[in-house]
Amino acid sequence: MSKSKAKAVIWDMDGVIADTAAFHFKAWHEVFQKRGVNFTKEDFRRNFGQRNDTIIRNTLGEKVSQSDIDAIAREKEETFRKVLGQNIKSLPGAIPLLKSLREYGFKLALASSAPMGNIRLITGALGIANYFHVIVTGRDVAEGKPSPQGFLLAAQRLGVEPKDCIVVEDAIAGVTACKRAGMHCIAVTNTHPGDRLAEADLVIDSLGEVTVDDLEKLLNPDRQRSSKMERSLVLIKPDAMERGLAGTLLARLESLGLRLVALKMLHMDKELAQEHYAVHKEKPFFNGLVKYITSAPIVAAVFEGERAVEVIRKAMGATDPTKAEAGTIRSDFGLDIERNTIHGSDSVETAEGEIKLFFAEDEIY
Numbered sequence: 001m002s003k004s005k006a007k008a009v010i011w012d013m014d015g016v017i018a019d020t021a022a023f024h025f026k027a028w029h030e031v032f033q034k035r036g037v038n039f040t041k042e043d044f045r046r047n048f049g050q051r052n053d054t055i056i057r058n059t060l061g062e063k064v065s066q067s068d069i070d071a072i073a074r075e076k077e078e079t080f081r082k083v084l085g086q087n088i089k090s091l092p093g094a095i096p097l098l099k100s101l102r103e104y105g106f107k108l109a110l111a112s113s114a115p116m117g118n119i120r121l122i123t124g125a126l127g128i129a130n131y132f133h134v135i136v137t138g139r140d141v142a143e144g145k146p147s148p149q150g151f152l153l154a155a156q157r158l159g160v161e162p163k164d165c166i167v168v169e170d171a172i173a174g175v176t177a178c179k180r181a182g183m184h185c186i187a188v189t190n191t192h193p194g195d196r197l198a199e200a201d202l203v204i205d206s207l208g209e210v211t212v213d214d215l216e217k218l219l220n221p222d223r224q225r226s227s228k229m230e231r232s233l234v235l236i237k238p239d240a241m242e243r244g245l246a247g248t249l250l251a252r253l254e255s256l257g258l259r260l261v262a263l264k265m266l267h268m269d270k271e272l273a274q275e276h277y278a279v280h281k282e283k284p285f286f287n288g289l290v291k292y293i294t295s296a297p298i299v300a301a302v303f304e305g306e307r308a309v310e311v312i313r314k315a316m317g318a319t320d321p322t323k324a325e326a327g328t329i330r331s332d333f334g335l336d337i338e339r340n341t342i343h344g345s346d347s348v349e350t351a352e353g354e355i356k357l358f359f360a361e362d363e364i365y
């Protein structure tokens with residue numbers, strides 16, 4: 001599986017990241033009113049997501065001169081920034097998703113019809129100014145959305161092919177631009193009802209509804225069959241704790257691309273040990289095993305990742321260190337079949353039960 005293939009998410013700003021619609025409307029209403037035109041909410045909705053020059057021509061007619069367009073646009077943006085003031089709010093789920101995407105190595109771009117002044121103000125206020133590898137504004141392209149130019153330029157600057165890009169949009173013109181660019185599209189119903197955004201691959205009411213995994217699946221639907229995001233319980237056993245190996249062992253598992261999602265140190269009592277090893281309760285080694293695992297404090301962890309259970313079992317090696325393959329944890333550190341350094345869940349089903357024994361739901365991140 002090509003793990004490191006560049007993939008990108010290209011974000012619209014207004015109506016996707018920042019809740020600015022009311023302020024844009026107010027600003028447009030004010031500047032058009034000065035010119036004797038009543039700009040209604042319906043006018044606003046119809047023009048949403050388009051560049052200022054287009055909105056001005058749509059409202060005042062084709063006869064309006066370029067210098068008037070420039071002056072009106074400038075006045076509108078000044079008014080917008082003034083009325084926005086300190087009222088900059090993010091939309092639900094946007095910033096957490098941006099954070100996760102960054103952690104998972106996605107390239108990020110902002111492709112907005114807004115002028116750079118607005119972008120700086122808003123991304124700065126929301127603390128995401130340095131999240132984007134590339135920023136494309138309406139000024140960087142000859143044609144605004146629904147032309148695909150902005151998205152294509154963002155992809156080109158990121159060095160990512162359009163088919164490996166996902167666009168997040170709320171505007172009809174933005175969804176159209178995305179599909180024309182040959183990109184995948186997630187549409188959020190922050191501005192328009194879902195039926196108007198049906199061209200998108202995924203229509204959601206809030207960005208809180210999607211995870212990085214959902215986005216991965218959008219880019220690579222085959223992955224749905226082959227991919228298995230799993231969790232596994234890992235215990236750093238007493239023999240490892242006594243030799244100061246906890247950090248080494250956690251680092252080894254992290255280096256395999258697994259993500260640490262829960263961690264604690266505890267001294268297992270007899271009850272917990274008997275429950276954890278319940279499948280072995282008829283075995284001759286059961287009492288010895290319980291005594292050993294409760295003999296000293298241990299570290300318990302939950303790792304998450306693709307095929308995490310299998311990956312960890314492979315990294316651990318066979319139960320008996322003398323039979324464990326070279327380079328495995330038990331081969332490198334195991335002392336004997338009892339003092340074999342590490343535990344990892346042996347199936348997805350047992351992992352689920354084991355994790356519950358050691359961690360409450362709100363202890364898993």
Ligand code: RTP
Binds near residue numbers: 289343344
């Ligand atoms: P673990 O559960 O600790 O990750 O180890 P495992 O899956 O590789 O091995 P399992 O069959 O579940 O056995 C649990 C622990 O019991 C001890 N054992 N002793 N004397 C014996 O023949 C024998 N067999 C198993 C080992 O300490 C093993 O880790």
Ligand code: MG
Binds near residue numbers: 346
């Ligand atoms: Mg086992």
